[in-house]
Amino acid sequence: MLELKAVSKRFGGVVATDRVSMQVRQGEVHALIGPNGAGKTTLVNLISGGLAIDSGEMLFERKPLGNLKQSRRVLAGLARSYQITSIFRGMTVLDNLALAVQARSGTSFSFFNSITSERRLFDEAASIGEEVGLKAKLGSISSTLAHGEQRALEVGLALATKPRLVLLDEPMAGMGPEESARMVALIETIRAKVTVLLVEHDMDAVFRLADRISVLVNGRVIASGTPAEIRADPAVKTAYLGEEAPA
């Protein structure tokens, strides 16, 4: 589905991504873990097209991504959510999601006809809102939502683009246990339809959800494998999991 070959990115003298090679297979939930500053978000930015790679190659569904713009990657089926919530704060939840639906349904170089006549956009947006647990909040201005709800909308925006691969950058950031559980449940429901690359610090969630895990330390992938393999990997233990490793 997604293949990275020796992808590198440096910022001045800092090597943020150091010859990263990894594969995300169709249909899996692939977790990307690593300590703070390991370069996880940089890698997400490189894959999504928010940043350009310095060297290496990325293939999405066997086609090279090259320097395809971010919006084109989204239309090709590769979407992301953000670690720091990035939504259209002044708009309602429904309008937020309808925009994402609009982006993939025909040209938006249409200047005269009112969008409200396009029922289908809003019906689809509403069903995505329902899927991410915001059914009761569709009419609310998104800046008024609680933190957990904004996080759900964040993920909803990515899902509303109908991706085949979605990059979720710490979807549970700042969430309480109850909200985290809801997010885990949401990822459980979408995994049947969409491949997930999950960046997450919550190890319980990672080991519950992931089919495979890659461990990033100092911009390098030091291990890649099933949760059991990762748990047993001595290099991972010393570099990252330490004593926090779940039993």
Added chain:
Amino acid sequence: MKRALAVLLLAVALPWALEYFDRTFYVSFASRVMIYAIAATSLNLVLGYGGMISFGHAAFVGTGAYAASILFVEGVTSAWIAWPVAVLAAAAAAWLIGAASLRTRGVYFIMITLAFAQMAFYLVNSMKAYGGDEGLTLTGRPDLGFSLGNEIAFYYVVLGFLSLILFLLHRLARSRFGRVIQAMRENAPRAEAIGFPVFRYQLACFVIAGAVGGLAGALLAAHGKYVNPGVLHWTQSGTLMVMVILGGVGRLWGGVLGAAVLLTLEHLVADYRIGWLASLAPNYQQHASLAVGVVLLVVVLFAPHGIAGLMARKRHA
């Protein structure tokens, strides 16, 4: 909608009323206000709806004004040719300037649009064949199949354009395109990340606004039968910006209200002498911007959504 129709009816009746009260000078003044309203509304599309702080909008007004005027002195007196050419010329200028400027963000975008407009200003200043810094005096107004020499006929033509542009902006704001540019105003990176190529949409918005600005320029030249490089000066861009901020950023009526208030204020300061102020500052009447400054301050501090925002709030209350 009802309110818009009422305003339109009043505007249609205005020349009769002025004639009745023997104040026909104000017909021409009202045309000028409406032309500036068109220019300010076009800037509001970029600035208010699109969230792009363009500080060079006078370049497009000026391009339209000069395109129409040059055609006129070269013998093309038909408005049916001159005005579309002015609009296309301004659109082309906006496309060029936008394509370069929209690669930057924030304060760099403000500065680069300003720089382009100033370059255009110096360019026309040095066009000796077309008046250079003295400008071009036109022998009349272009012909629309009927003469526009009559102030009342010209007034109705301008009113027609302004009404059309407000109607189209009203539609655009609710269209697919309008939603996209307003989303980009709020959060451009996110708009890109849900699949909208930000640059293309912003450039399209910039070009549309430039084209409408060019129409305003052509009308302005016809109105005064004169054009000089001053229409491209950066202070003109500033004036248009002040109009938008006064009237209401991102509000349909923002440009109209801002133009009306600012020009009326200028007119009042220049024509009605206040005794005690004159004894204090004898030539204060040449500095109408002082009064404009005070009003702008009050609006920005107490009505952050401009006069249009104030009126909308009253209506909802």
